Amino acid sequence: MAEVIQTTSAHAGESPKLSVERIPSGLVIHLIGEWRLTRDLPPIAAVIREIELARPRTVKFDSGSLTEWDSSLLAVVSKVSQLCRQHKIEEDRSGLPEGMGALLKLSETVPENEGARAQPPPADIVTQVGREFFDFLQGISNFVAFFGEISIALGRFVTGKARYRRIDLKIAIQDCGPNAFGIVTLISFLVGTILAFMGAVQLEQFGASIYVADAVGIGMVRDMSAMMTAIIMAGRTGASYAAQLGTMKVTQEIDALNTMGVSPIEFLVVPRVVALFLMMPLLCIYSDFIGILGGAAVGAGMLGITLNSFIQEAMRALTIGGAVGGVLKATVYGVIVAVAGCLRGMQCGDSASAVGDAATAAVVTGIVYIVVACGMFAVIFHILNI
């Protein structure tokens, strides 16, 4: 006696339905209603269970009551076919709509690639930590190796042997120098005002408002100008370098240089590193003045200190060692930003998303190494009593 198991979706009327009928020779799957991806589709778990439990000799389809169909039904039939193959059950597709048979055949033309679904076994926490640690070490090693390559290329640049285009150097200088003035001005002014404001709130309590100028002057010149300018350049220029070189990697322009026997390090990286090396000290000095100006604005507005008095006091507090140290830091940070940007660009993969990843990685790498370098400078300057 035939037994019918039916599954339906929540919708009434023409909603898609599946029913399984047991017949002496096996199973018949009745496909009913309008099968559309946009509709609520009936669950097929019951059908799968029936096939697995009953293990019929044959599975047939009946599409007599099927009104519309698309990939939603194709996926179900494909799953049933897969089960039939798995359990060595004969499948009769004569009851399927004509087009569906052709699509099924197409989907089965190329067998699944062995191992395509294979996933590496999940690593335990120790392995993951170890892997991350070695990746980190590898990252440092790559950075140092790349820095070494650049050093050699810079040596050739200094001796006039490097192969690069002067126009590229000029463009790079323009890009990371004058074109960065606006953002450096804004950030430096704001940092100067913040330092002054923080100092003013505390120092005013002791009647030592004038020393706000000392705090701003020393803070900007020794550390903040170099640090803030470097962070701006990491986000602006470092990311730009990574994106430029990454795109050149994707479009095989770097390959083309290699096959022309032209060193991409000399041709592409050196002008960018030299540009930042030259521009960062200048930007830092500029940032010093703008930052002090920002502090002076707070001094004049909140504390009644004249611009002249503020600047005189700030200059009095500064030392040559501190000023030179600040510029030296900026120069080193500039090289770090350039190397990080170029390294990530040269390591970029071959897709558009890889370019975005390279730009992100350049900013992160640049800022991390800037902070590390800042810490090292603090220790060295302390030892040297600067």
Place this chain on the structure above:
Amino acid sequence: MPIHRHLQKHAADLANPARDDAHIEVKNLTMAYGDFVVMRDLNFTVNRGDVFVIMGPSGCGKSTLMRHLIGLNEPAKGEVWYGDFNFTRADTQERRRMVRHFGVLYQGGALWSSMTLAENIALPLEEFTDLARGQIAEIASLKLSLVGLSGFESYYPSQISGGMQKRAGLARAIALDPDVLFFDEPSAGLDPISSRLLDDLILELRNSLGATVVIVSHELPSIFAIGNNSIFLDPETHSIIARGNPKDLLEHCDNPTVHRFLSRGESQSGDPAAATKNANKDAAEKPPSSSVRSNG
């Protein structure tokens, strides 16, 4: 002795033909990305003056093989020889001298986007010659005129069409009159007429420069129009499953994979007669070129 032959066995079974005029010899080359082996133990020879086609389905490693031939990738095993020069074992300076004899046209042209077309062509000339700036500019103009881009010297790559970029890339590839020209999917993304023009141009340049041409392609019209020798890479066995003149392979090779590929998948049963019929139909639709005639 017949120059071309076809085989459908595993690459290890294929005897490497010894030829006196071998220009490029690949010996036991295994290509891999990490642990993933793309192709293993490849052995083949490209004769001087050949238009050698590296064929195979998408993703089988054709472009990777070309990158190994020009030194952009290092082999996991094996060697690439140019005449008596072991390219794989050479140091950086020796390789640099060797690549001066290569001309490479990449899939998208790979023109340097910050330079004009003339500057793109001038760069290798500046790098490898002592010519005066004026002479370099003249040669750059000449090379552009050879590929039909006269007057476009001051254009940037972004200002010209994809087909023109390919031709400009070709002009750059021949800037130094190379001994070996490599083409990675030269017809990809081109309309049939542009593709045909590029094929003719490649043959003209091969004939006039006397260069050996290595082409990575799966564009059948191009393969049949200009190729006189080929290998077929099979991603299933990671090896060469056929080699020889593409037209001979189409007519005589009974490997179903090669047949399906060369007959555009129309002889899925591996019926050589049907495939040959299709090939003859293709040939009839194409105007013959001198090189095709000489090889056919």
